[in-house]
Amino acid sequence: MRSASKNTLLKVVILGDGGVGKSCLMNRFVSNQFDEHSFHTIGVEFLNKDIEIDGETYTLQIWDTAGQERFKSLRTPFYRGSDICILTYAIDDKTSFNNLEMWRTEFSYYADVKENNQIPFIVVGNKSDVIAEEREVSQLEMETWCNENGITSCIETSAKNASNVQEAFKMAVQHWLRLESRADKNETDINDTVDLTKKSGDNRMSCCVGSSDD
Numbered sequence: 676m677r678s679a680s681k682n683t684l685l686k687v688v689i690l691g692d693g694g695v696g697k698s699c700l701m702n703r704f705v706s707n708q709f710d711e712h713s714f715h716t717i718g719v720e721f722l723n724k725d726i727e728i729d730g731e732t733y734t735l736q737i738w739d740t741a742g743q744e745r746f747k748s749l750r751t752p753f754y755r756g757s758d759i760c761i762l763t764y765a766i767d768d769k770t771s772f773n774n775l776e777m778w779r780t781e782f783s784y785y786a787d788v789k790e791n792n793q794i795p796f797i798v799v800g801n802k803s804d805v806i807a808e809e810r811e812v813s814q815l816e817m818e819t820w821c822n823e824n825g826i827t828s829c830i831e832t833s834a835k836n837a838s839n840v841q842e843a844f845k846m847a848v849q850h851w852l853r854l855e856s857r858a859d860k861n862e863t864d865i866n867d868t869v870d871l872t873k874k875s876g877d878n879r880m881s882c883c884v885g886s887s888d889d
């Protein structure tokens with residue numbers, strides 16, 4: 676277990692179909708810039724950015740991955756050791772939404788995650804600035820998918836107009852903190868469990884097991 680001390684370094688991976696706006700989200704968050712003509716990412720790129728939550732500073736090491744299928748072998752080696760996975764789609768692209776399951780499966784496999792609830796997944800529906808006629812995924816559909824898939828954090832963002840971008844990364848860290856404190860509690864519970872099968876050599880337990888072996 677890692678304690679959330681000052682300057683905790685968290686590895687954050689952003690996944691999703693090509694063109695949903697992963698690079699733009701990272702650049703909006705890190706540099707507050709937006710590129711209307713952003714190029715496809717080849718492999719992976721990463722940037723660091725500090726974020727402060729409840730008086731603690733967290734350094735996010737954000738890995739922006741290439742969403743195109745042909746770059747799969749270049750991006751998957753970087754999933755291992757991730758603390759947070761951001762599953763991204765574009766609200767004007769239903770296919771990218773339908774592919775969230777594929778992205779989660781790919782991440783879990785290559786990051787070697789045993790159970791999906793071990794790692795904080797958050798879902799981000801980007802391009803919330805598009806006009807209503809272009810929207811292909813409703814907020815309700817996003818929330819329903821998350822409920823059905825045990826994901827408790829989701830948010831719509833716009834890298835273009837900077838809507839909810841800071842909030843999305845903050846939400847991701849808060850989700851990580853919740854899982855960490857749950858892991859912490861489980862660890863304490865395990866350590867507090869009295870092992871009634873223990874016999875000799877453990878003075879504390881001798882009164883409970885009734886007789887000693889000697």
Ligand SMILES: Nc1nc2c(ncn2[C@@H]2O[C@H](COP(=O)(O)OP(=O)(O)OP(=O)(O)O)[C@@H](O)[C@H]2O)c(=O)[nH]1
Pocket residue numbers: 691692693694695696697698699700710711712713714715716717740741742743801802803804805832833834835836
């Ligand atoms: N309207 C709108 N366009 C966006 C937004 N975010 C990104 N875009 C545009 O979408 C296109 C793709 O953005 P990228 O950030 O390169 O997408 P990506 O997911 O990193 O793509 P890959 O690198 O191929 O995986 C670019 O033309 C961006 O300008 C947004 O919030 N709103």
